[in-house]
Amino acid sequence: DGGITQSPKYLFRKEGQNVTLSCEQNLNHDAMYWYRQDPGQGLRLIYYSQIVNDFQKGDIAEGYSVSREKKESFPLTVTSAQKNPTAFYLCASSRRFQNEKLFFGSGTQLSVL
Amino acid sequence: AQSVTQLGSHVSVSEGALVLLRCNYSSSVPPYLFWYVQYPNQGLQLLLKYTSAATLVKGINGFEAEFKKSETSFHLTKPSAHMSDAAEYFCAVSEQGGSEKLVFGKGTKLTVNP
Numbered sequence: 001d002g003g004i005t006q007s008p009k010y011l012f013r014k015e016g017q018n019v020t021l022s023c024e025q026n027l028n029h030d031a032m033y034w035y036r037q038d039p040g041q042g043l044r045l046i047y048y049s050q051i052v053n054d055f056q057k058g059d060i061a062e063g064y065s066v067s068r069e070k071k072e073s074f075p076l077t078v079t080s081a082q083k084n085p086t087a088f089y090l091c092a093s094s095r096r097f098q099n100e101k102l103f104f105g106s107g108t109q110l111s112v113l
Numbered sequence: 114a115q116s117v118t119q120l121g122s123h124v125s126v127s128e129g130a131l132v133l134l135r136c137n138y139s140s141s142v143p144p145y146l147f148w149y150v151q152y153p154n155q156g157l158q159l160l161l162k163y164t165s166a167a168t169l170v171k172g173i174n175g176f177e178a179e180f181k182k183s184e185t186s187f188h189l190t191k192p193s194a195h196m197s198d199a200a201e202y203f204c205a206v207s208e209q210g211g212s213e214k215l216v217f218g219k220g221t222k223l224t225v226n227p
Contacts (some may be wrong), residue, residue, distance in 0.1 A: 004156070031212060034124060040122060042219040043157075050211065058213070070225030090156055094212045099145040099164065102212055 002027045003058060006105035007092050012113050013078065013085060017089035021076045021108045029103070030096035032074035037088040037107075046089075049074055050096055078110060086111050115140045117206045119218035127226050128186070132191040135220050136204035139185065146187040147205040148178055157203060158204075163187060174198070199225045 004025045013019045024033065031050045034044040046053030052106040063082025068074055074093075078085045089108050092102040120135040138144055141200045145164055149157040161172025168180045189202060204218040 006156075033213065040219055042217040044217075045215075048163065048213045052214075055157055056213070092156070096211070099162075099207050099215075100210060101147070101159045101162060102149075102157070102215070104158070106156050107154065109154075 002034045004091055004093055004103055004105035006089075006106060007107050009106070009112045011108055011110060013046050014113050016025065016080045018077055019110065020077070021089055021091075022112070023074045023105060024072055025074075025091075025093045025103070026072060027093055027103060028071075029093035030071070031090040031094045031100075032068070033094075033102065034058075034064070034066065034076045035072070035092065037090055043090065046076065115206050115208050115214075115216050117143065117218040118203050119202075119204050119215055119221050122219065123222050124154065125224040125226060127198070128196055129193050132184050132194045132198065133160045133220065134189040134223065136178075136187045136189065136218060137185050138187060138204075139205045140206055140208055142208050145207045146178075146180060147207070148187075148189050149171065149205060149217075151201045153200075153204065158216070159186055160189070162201075164171045187199075194223075194225045195200075196225050196227065197224055 007022045016113045033048045034046040047066040049055035091105040094100040115132045116206045149159040161170045173175045201220045201222045207215045
């Protein structure tokens with residue numbers, strides 16, 4: 001079945017540590033997105049990519065980094081510069097047309113030790 | 114700038130009762146409007162989407178929403194709630210452009226009581 005796979009489901013970060021969240025899709029979508037979800041806050045866009053080897057900052061990119069070396073993969077690194085990383089992180093993908101629906105992964109819960 | 118407001122962070126209904134989740138939007142151009150559903154510890158799934166073809170939009174699982182331009186609203190309804198409808202629901206708005214322009218509301222958590 002086609003879909004988006006996020007791993008791990010739970011992740012713990014120590015102070016000063018960088019951690020990387022994985023996102024893989026087999027939907028042949030050009031566009032991929034990373035969202036951060038905090039309780040009662042909805043979803044906020046961190047980074048997005050519309051094509052391989054290109055990505056753009058979203059609304060809350062500080063303390064995060066991404067890469068898009070393959071169409072299928074869009075990993076997110078939460079750096080030590082992100083002082084409040086505890087959140088639920090969602091990866092999504094879509095076709096690269098106007099207002100296409102988003103397909104979401106099942107998320108990664110990141111917590112700080 | 115576009116924005117969306119969901120009235121009521123928590124809504125509780127009895128099984129079999131009407132479900133009404135409210136969404137109001139602000140947009141300077143005719144918007145695209147979406148409702149997504151999120152089950153516990155899962156990603157979001159599209160319920161329905163308004164793209165100006167029809168003001169009453171039918172979605173999955175018996176949900177529908179009506180676009181009312183005069184009220185700038187896009188409320189989500191279901192005639193009869195089922196226990197399996199318990200989830201968090203997000204309204205989202207997008208003006209002309211790609212999906213990176215999508216703005217989400219803060220969500221409404223629906224509880225269904227037996």
